[in-house]
Amino acid sequence: MSRQVVITGLGPVSGAGLGMEPTWQSMLTGASAVQRIDLFDPSGFESQIAAQIRDLKVRDFVPKSYRKATKVMATDIEHAVAGADLAARDAGLATAGTDPDAAKSDDFQPTYPPSRVGCHIGAGLIAAELNELTSALAEAVDNGTFSIHKWGEEGISHLTPLWLLKYLPNMLACHVTIVHNAQGPSNTITCSEASALLSIGESMRVIQRDAADMCFCGGAEDKLNLMGLLRQHMTGRLNTMDNDNPASAVRSFSQSAAGTAIGQGGAIVILESLATFESRAANDESAKAYAELVGFGASQTVNRAKRNLSPDDQGRGIELAINAALRDANVEPGAIDLIVPFGAAVPEYDQAEAAALQRVFGDGLMNIPVAGTKAYVGNCFAGAGGIDFCVAAKALAEQKIPAVINCDDPVEGLSASTAPTRDAELNHVLTYSAGFGGQNAAMVLKRFNR
Numbered sequence: 001m002s003r004q005v006v007i008t009g010l011g012p013v014s015g016a017g018l019g020m021e022p023t024w025q026s027m028l029t030g031a032s033a034v035q036r037i038d039l040f041d042p043s044g045f046e047s048q049i050a051a052q053i054r055d056l057k058v059r060d061f062v063p064k065s066y067r068k069a070t071k072v073m074a075t076d077i078e079h080a081v082a083g084a085d086l087a088a089r090d091a092g093l094a095t096a097g098t099d100p101d102a103a104k105s106d107d108f109q110p111t112y113p114p115s116r117v118g119c120h121i122g123a124g125l126i127a128a129e130l131n132e133l134t135s136a137l138a139e140a141v142d143n144g145t146f147s148i149h150k151w152g153e154e155g156i157s158h159l160t161p162l163w164l165l166k167y168l169p170n171m172l173a174c175h176v177t178i179v180h181n182a183q184g185p186s187n188t189i190t191c192s193e194a195s196a197l198l199s200i201g202e203s204m205r206v207i208q209r210d211a212a213d214m215c216f217c218g219g220a221e222d223k224l225n226l227m228g229l230l231r232q233h234m235t236g237r238l239n240t241m242d243n244d245n246p247a248s249a250v251r252s253f254s255q256s257a258a259g260t261a262i263g264q265g266g267a268i269v270i271l272e273s274l275a276t277f278e279s280r281a282a283n284d285e286s287a288k289a290y291a292e293l294v295g296f297g298a299s300q301t302v303n304r305a306k307r308n309l310s311p312d313d314q315g316r317g318i319e320l321a322i323n324a325a326l327r328d329a330n331v332e333p334g335a336i337d338l339i340v341p342f343g344a345a346v347p348e349y350d351q352a353e354a355a356a357l358q359r360v361f362g363d364g365l366m367n368i369p370v371a372g373t374k375a376y377v378g379n380c381f382a383g384a385g386g387i388d389f390c391v392a393a394k395a396l397a398e399q400k401i402p403a404v405i406n407c408d409d410p411v412e413g414l415s416a417s418t419a420p421t422r423d424a425e426l427n428h429v430l431t432y433s434a435g436f437g438g439q440n441a442a443m444v445l446k447r448f449n450r
Contacts, residue, residue, distance in 0.1 A: 299318070
């Protein structure tokens with residue numbers, strides 16, 4: 001695995017905005033996107049806040065010839081398709097999706113041959129839209145009671161034959177590969193909040209072993225629906241105390257942390273082989289790389305006493321993933337200049353992370369700034385690590401640490417206090433995700449000098 005990998009396109013899609021620039025500006029100015037939910041009436045729930053995506057029309061992110069297919073896209077799919085388009089355009093790539101008119105010509109030359117383009121996207125459990133189900137369920141009522149037999153005989157026939165294609169987790173990668181004609185290695189990873197970074201890690205390995213030259217990767221998920229909100233309530237991880245102060249509700253690593261908020265979206269990013277990137281950059285002065293991806297590690301937290309429904313309080317699984325990423329990058333802990341953490345603002349998770357970081361970095365931890373994203377965009381679940389990854393890459397490119405908000409009383413031992421945006425010399429950035437259920441993934445990014 002000798003091929004080097006660079007990050008050339010960033011496509012975050014969240015309540016902070018569509019694309020890297022609005023997302024970055026939100027974090028530079030300290031503007032949280034967490035607000036009261038207005039997609040539906042949340043008054044029946046204890047937590048009534050979330051970071052909603054606004055003004056996303058998926059038809060704007062696909063070729064005209066593909067717009068009919070948007071009818072079978074759940075919002076999770078829409079977010080991935082939009083993120084892929086934003087990332088590909090940010091990287092300056094010519095694909096069947098970014099240049100559909102030219103792609104109709106026999107002379108069209110995409111930046112990369114389709115067989116050399118991979119796609120690995122993290123996804124979650126996609127909830128069916130209630131309005132689609134209710135009309136069918138109404139036909140399965142027998143004497144005022146739902147009948148499973150009548151559902152099989154009559155109710156299910158009221159669903160469109162393509163109904164299931166809207167809700168399969170692999171449909172995120174499926175649509176992205178079709179739109180951009182990516183014919184290389186492809187996969188879908190469904191490992192809760194670790195999904196996006198695990199997917200990016202798989203793309204990294206695919207490029208390193210020369211099975212592809214470029215990959216779409218990351219993750220997206222939308223739990224902002226009645227079923228998703230209910231399920232998150234049942235986990236006990238949502239903030240139910242700050243409905244009147246949504247912008248300050250998500251307080252990562254704060255001693256007053258009271259839970260997280262749902263965020264919609266995630267991010268798709270573009271990874272390229274350094275060699276092929278440099279080849280195209282030689283003929284294109286506008287070609288850029290945000291950072292080099294040099295380390296990847298993964299692990300599983302084991303907490304048998306609680307069946308992995310809560311983290312090991314020592315953070316040993318997170319520690320294993322971080323150490324694996326550091327070894328892969330061939331750097332010592334002291335080389336890390338910034339940490340973009342998971343930081344869900346759920347006290348037991350934050351405490352596990354803090355313990356893991358203290359075990360990895362020891363006395364040097366207080367010298368490393370910790371700047372997370374959940375206070376801005378909530379927890380985007382399968383897409384969460386993608387947004388963190390984008391911020392880590394952008395911070396390296398801009399040599400800036402974005403503002404830290406909602407942490408006036410940080411937990412002991414972390415440099416995570418509320419702070420404005422500041423310039424910094426950044427050479428290596430660590431980011432990691434700790435998924436509900438125990439999966440962990442970590443990445444080390446390195447400053448790219450061209």
